[in-house]
Amino acid sequence: MRILVVEDDKDVGGFVVRGLKEAGHVVEHADNGRDGLFLAASETFDAVVLDRMLPGGIDGLRLVETLRAQKNSVPVMILSALADVDERVRGLKAGGDDYLTKPFAFAELLARVEALGRRSKGEGPLTKLVVEDLELDLLSRQVKRAGQKIDLQPREFRLLEYLMRHAGQVVTRTMLLEGVWDYHFDPQTNVIDVHVSRLRQKVDKPFPIPLIQTVRNAGYMLRAESP
């Protein structure tokens, strides 16, 4: 993926750029709002990581608003130290696609940016998700593996659907809480792990190749080979 990072803090910016490059992405870096806007408007990116408070007269929100006014729909991940719910809402209203508060774990940022970049490819409405021998029919709401029907609870179905839509990508616990349960806070207990392990019992246990992988310090990934 081609990713633009707009971040003025040298340490944070360098850390993010290095991390994204290591993950195999092509990264451009701007350290102020003006350059960031110029790059974002003149070149094509799969995703933009954007700090909210920027020098150069154009802050993060202005930058997104300007891009959106130009009908530029590149996915934007806003990065901010402003953690209030209202600030988050403002960021998303301005045109941001996701909002991550500082401090953050890099794994979380990477997973979310990759999810954003994938989303922008925008395949049409799907009726069926397939990963290896696992099939999930969105219309009949049936799950089969190797032709064998698997019975899932409604929530387990949604969890699996989310994992399959992001197949091959790291999905963090926070993403699952937001995407599957619509919870926008962090429960103290590791509730997600328990739900994923239950899903594993049904989807992976009876079959030779496990599909749901645990990614250390990050989250989960649905794919055939071990990481």
Add this chain to the structure above:
Amino acid sequence: MTQSSVLSEHFPAVADPRPVGGMNRGLLHSAGVRFAVIYAVLLALSAAALALFLWWATAGLLDRQTEASIQADAQSLSERFAAGGLPALGLTIEDRLTQDVEDDAIYLLIDPAQERLAGNLARWPQTVTQTGAWYELPIERAGMRSLALVQSYNLPGGFRLLIGRDVHVRARLRSLLTDALLWAVLVVVVMASVGALVVRSLFRHTLASVSATATAIAAGDFAQRVQLSGRGDEFDQLAETINDMLDRMARLMEGVREVSNAIAHDLRTPITRARARLEDAGLHAETVPDLRAAIERATADLDGIVAVFQALLRIAEIEAGSRRSAFAQIDLAPLVADVAELYGAVAEEKGITLSVSAPTHLPVYGDRDLIQQALANLVDNAVKFSPAGGAVRLSTSVTAAGVDIVVADQGPGIPVADRARATERFYRGEIARNTPGSGLGLALVQAVAQLHGGNLRLEAAEPGLAAILSLPGYDEPSLPG
């Protein structure tokens, strides 16, 4: 950075020590002077109105009576003239003069040559020229100077008749009355001025306590309160309101102080741990895996500190009340089902049965996300503190005021003595010290309950703890102050 800005927004007034008294500014800007002047003007105006009415009712009445009697006289004399002609008129006039007991009647009948035919005036007064008009003129009668009110009438053949009354006495009475009223007005003006001064000093005196308190508080003495006069009047009510406000501010400041202390103490430990790990790794780690492991643990410690900060900020945000804009009519039933489903798996893992009893519809007026988080915190606690094989009961009911949510567990519970403190930030009971957690869960639930105008009660569940969260329903979108 956000923490300090959130806190300072709560108390802008304290940070801005403006003089509150303002009693020594220009006279025109003083409310006391303004009220005093208004008082004086009102008093003077009403006194003047009273004097005018008195004058109209006494002196005016006398004048009107005199005029009426002259007109009645003219009426009867004209009838006599019509019946008996000039001689009869002359006789009647003389008759009336002799029978005039009060000795105030004035008549004069003259012929075209200005010669007197009858009456008690020597000659026709020069000034009287028009008929029908009232004249008040000095006359000389029986050698005495006097004052008379007269009217003249024309008779056929150039004869003229003058009818009047001696108003000397009445005029004296009238001037006496006028003088008295004028003096009275003067006295009123003096009294109004004195009264105005009294009003002003009363006003000043009443406000002095408020002003002194405000000045003292601005100077930093937050223990000061406005003195009550004990009369229970409007000023006392104002003073009570101000004192209530000051109490609330004092409580908030106390809360802020507690939180600051708690942050200082409770975050020092994990920060110390993280710092020690990093330093130790830097000094003693022999291998790269050792170093990595130490860094990872330190990162986890830092994540924990960030989580505590976020929880604190969220509680502060909720307590500030800014989220009330997100209030809406929501149905709690699916939220309860979601939380039960989310924690059901964890409970089962621990061998705990989580049972739910809820009506199909639970109308609540509030913020969906916050209530969801409060519910999650309560169930999280219950599951965390329940022993294996225990039961957690999540039951909800619609009450007259709104909705009650009860989360009961069979854990160790909280001793009665500690229950009031259990919702304070960073409170951790004796038993809770060995379980993971920040001590902020119940504080957040409490903040959410207060924001919604509801409450959180902790009761014994025999065994265990029952947390009862009451939230208002649709009909009363109560917004506590």
